[in-house]
Amino acid sequence: MSASSSKTLKRKKESQSTDNDCQIDIKQHVHCQRKILGEGDSWYEESLFSSNESIEILKQLDEQIVYLPREQFQFKIFNTINLLPRDKAFYGDVYSDGSYPLYRYESKKDIIYPEVKAWPPVLKRLRDRLFEITGQKCNHCVVNQYRDNNDHIGYHFDKTRDFVNDSNVLVFSFGGERILRLKHNGSKITEDIHLKSGSLFDLGWKSNSIWKHSIIKTKRSCERRVSLTYRLIKTILHKDGTLTETDGSDIIIETTAHNNSNMIEHETKKIKVHEKSE
Secondary structure (H helix, E strand, C coil): CCHHHHHHHHHHHHHHHHHHHHHHHHHCCCCCCCEEECCCCEEEECCCCCHHHHHHHHHHHHHHCCCECHHHHCEEECCEEECCCCEEEEEECCCCCCCEECCCCCCCCCCCCCCCEECCHHHHHHHHHHHHHHCCCCCEEEEEEECCCCCCEEEECCCCCCECCCCCEEEEEEECCEEEEEEECCCCCEEEEEECCCEEEEECHHHHHHEEEEECCCCCCCCCEEEEEEECECEEECCCCEEEECCCCCCCCCCHHHCCCCCCCCCCCCCCEEEECC
């Protein structure tokens, strides 16, 4: 065999080895096409679902999600009342005693947060899919609908007082493409992620403390986008107003192999009385 042929064969074997490694990784849900972001604990995967799958999921979301009126989320800027520039809905684990995970995303103490509704089928399936991909259980989801290019969310850190420590924020996108911009709080360096339909963005704990993020407004016409933001919330709100904490170990996940099995009704494990609402 000539030296040239030997080198060609070696390169081919190396290429096959890389491809095989990727196939193994994909089976283990450690994907080869992830873009690493922020502090290295965040990543973006562009095509977790095919185009047809994404269209079907968006259709199911339209059928099953009930958005709250924008008037419910009014805020004031320079003495002018504004409506929230996106539609919102809140879903998660609702236990048999009526308690549910509470995510307090505002700094103000006198905020009355919308009640969390029980998982519709499409959100529960996607929650279980997230566990298969990332290994993180989630008990809460905020659905945001951006109707057009004017709908947006400003730069912010996700407030973590209700998060299980060191958990990530997981965001599915379906519909029109929008730009998620990360901005370093110190250097002001930015990173843009073009969120495509069927994609997944994983915001790591450390990145969330250093990089703000925003869905920016754009002059370019955009199709409607629906984002599903899943979190693991430790704070549980009870009917009597008391707050307790969970570590997430009581969350029941249906894996792909058990999609047809019935979910077992479960109670929140009360670990610690955290505080009582006024």
